[in-house]
Amino acid sequence: MEEILLNLNIGNQEFFEYMQERTKVMDEIDTSWYGVFPIVSAEGILQDIRMLIPSPSNEYNTLICIHEYTHAFELYQELGLEYKDNRLEREQRARIKENEYKMALK
Numbered sequence: 313m314e315e316i317l318l319n320l321n322i323g324n325q326e327f328f329e330y331m332q333e334r335t336k337v338m339d340e341i342d343t344s345w346y347g348v349f350p351i352v353s354a355e356g357i358l359q360d361i362r363m364l365i366p367s368p369s370n371e372y373n374t375l376i377c378i379h380e381y382t383h384a385f386e387l388y389q390e391l392g393l394e395y396k397d398n399r400l401e402r403e404q405r406a407r408i409k410e411n412e413y414k415m416a417l418k
């Protein structure tokens with residue numbers, strides 16, 4: 313998975329190490345549970361990240377992982393800053409990465 317992500321310019325070694333103990337991989341749950349969850353202090357500062365993803369066992373799950381890792385890597389770079397939701401922009405960027413991966417498969 314890391315190789316796929318690096319090819320899409322998502323993440324680096326430090327980030328993957330950071331996420332390792334903050335990521336739960338679960339299969340056979342409803343896909344709507346998958347996601348990246350920012351942990352924000354009472355003062356509104358982004359402090360930590362948690363992620364729930366499936367194992368990248370097929371193309372569909374791999375796309376979910378790419379999507380969520382895109383969110384996680386963005387937030388990783390925003391740790392210690394005021395948390396900004398920016399939902400639409402974040403979703404757009406995650407979908408662009410999904411599409412980059414799909415195009416590379418063709």
Ligand SMILES: [Zn+2]
Pocket residue numbers: 379383402403406
């Ligand atoms: Zn998303």
